[in-house]
Amino acid sequence: MAVGDFDSLSEAGKLFLKQQEERRQNTDPKTSAAEGCEKHTETNLEIIRLKPEKDDSDTQSAMNLAIRRGAKK
Secondary structure (H helix, E strand, C coil), X not given: CXXXXXXXXXXXXXXXXXXXXXXXXXXXXXXXXXXXXXXXXXXXEEEEECCCCCCCCXXXXXXXXXXXXXXXX
């Protein structure tokens, strides 16, 4: 899972996400507009793009999502 607004992502990271998104275009992704996420069935990668003007950090947003999905540790 990749969670963030990706504003400080390295060039290598941006390239990786771009490649995953290109793969998604060639597959049938499952999307959830409510959470703004895309599940890439081929790579099993969820990309959750956050709005840059959010109040929480990317890390806090990722932790909140994990808790909402049932993480205990």
